Amino acid sequence: MAEVIYGSEIAADIKADLKQQIAELNKRNERLPRLVVILIGNHAASLSYVKGKERACHEIGMENELIQLSEDTQESELLALIDKLNQDAAVDGILVQLPLPEHINESRVLYAISPEKDVDGFHPYNIGRMMMGKPTFLPCTPKGIMEVLKRISMKELSGKHAVVIGRSNIVGKPIAQLLLAANATVTITHSKTANIKEITKMADILIVAVGKPRMVDGSWIKEGAVVIDVGVNRDENNKLCGDVDFASAESKAAYITPVPKGIGPMTIAMLMSNTLDAYFAHQKSAQG
Numbered sequence: 001m002a003e004v005i006y007g008s009e010i011a012a013d014i015k016a017d018l019k020q021q022i023a024e025l026n027k028r029n030e031r032l033p034r035l036v037v038i039l040i041g042n043h044a045a046s047l048s049y050v051k052g053k054e055r056a057c058h059e060i061g062m063e064n065e066l067i068q069l070s071e072d073t074q075e076s077e078l079l080a081l082i083d084k085l086n087q088d089a090a091v092d093g094i095l096v097q098l099p100l101p102e103h104i105n106e107s108r109v110l111y112a113i114s115p116e117k118d119v120d121g122f123h124p125y126n127i128g129r130m131m132m133g134k135p136t137f138l139p140c141t142p143k144g145i146m147e148v149l150k151r152i153s154m155k156e157l158s159g160k161h162a163v164v165i166g167r168s169n170i171v172g173k174p175i176a177q178l179l180l181a182a183n184a185t186v187t188i189t190h191s192k193t194a195n196i197k198e199i200t201k202m203a204d205i206l207i208v209a210v211g212k213p214r215m216v217d218g219s220w221i222k223e224g225a226v227v228i229d230v231g232v233n234r235d236e237n238n239k240l241c242g243d244v245d246f247a248s249a250e251s252k253a254a255y256i257t258p259v260p261k262g263i264g265p266m267t268i269a270m271l272m273s274n275t276l277d278a279y280f281a282h283q284k285s286a287q288g
């Protein structure tokens with residue numbers, strides 16, 4: 001039976017550490033780190049993600065502001081707001097909750113955020129730095145997955161075969177890059193991959209980021225593999241579930257992350273960590 005790796009517990013440790021760092025700043029009467037989240041419209045899932053981020057900020061003592069704009073907000077208004085926040089010395093991190101309404105160009109919005117305040121790690125400048133292995137804000141979900149793998153034992157990644165299912169810009173592609181940088185041999189699979197099961201069965205580390213409830217069952221998994229389930233879905237009974245069929249996967253894998261309490265809480269902890277990093281970089285450059 002696999003050992004279940006609760007991201008929620010690792011995330012709690014990380015947040016406790018961040019909370020202590022912020023308490024130290026508070027004690028010294030210093031300016032506190034500040035995250036601004038922009039939400040357009042009332043998309044239920046987005047609203048719940050934004051609330052989760054707000055809760056995490058409160059938990060660790062980070063200042064935060066939620067700017068909620070109506071669904072019919074014009075792109076030019078959003079860009080003007082981002083520009084104002086870019087210039088605001090009291091703001092360390094800016095996050096625009098995705099997806100955006102169709103009339104707003106997502107790329108233009110993500111490019112508009114100053115790379116120094118891009119705590120989601122979605123700006124092409126930061127993505128380029130990540131590809132080159134330079135220090136940067138890493139996208140939160142892939143960063144959280146790497147943190148989980150580190151806890152299992154990072155040294156075991158070297159030379160291992162990692163298979164990623166999914167090639168999105170926010171999960172699949174960046175996690176493949178981070179695994180490569182950690183000396184894994186990486187295969188990226190997607191909806192057009194032929195004989196996908198034959199490939200996943202070769203994986204020492206299997207990262208599943210698809211968005212299909214319980215698509216990957218035990219028959220896709222090599223005995224003793226590490227299985228990371230990124231998916232957040234609702235099943236036919238409206239119950240939260242991952243992309244992996246936990247019951248059958250658990251008997252094949254050596255380590256597995258559950259849904260909920262797996263990668264989701266890690267994503268939020270990494271957002272907090274990126275914002276604190278942005279704050280320290282910001283303070284350093286302000287002091288010259």
Ligand code: NAP
Pocket residue numbers: 141165166167168169170171172189190191192196209210211212230231232233263264265267
């Ligand atoms: P996405 O942009 O929709 O990408 C899904 C990927 O899965 C695509 O590359 C797609 O291939 C691939 N795919 C779809 N059907 C497939 C199939 N039958 N076989 C193999 N590959 C298939 O999704 P995403 O943003 O990466 O998110 C993936 C999941 O992770 C979702 O459930 C999302 O809610 C969740 N998520 C969770 C967190 C977290 O914090 N826990 C963060 C982000 C996302 P093509 O490219 O060929 O279409």
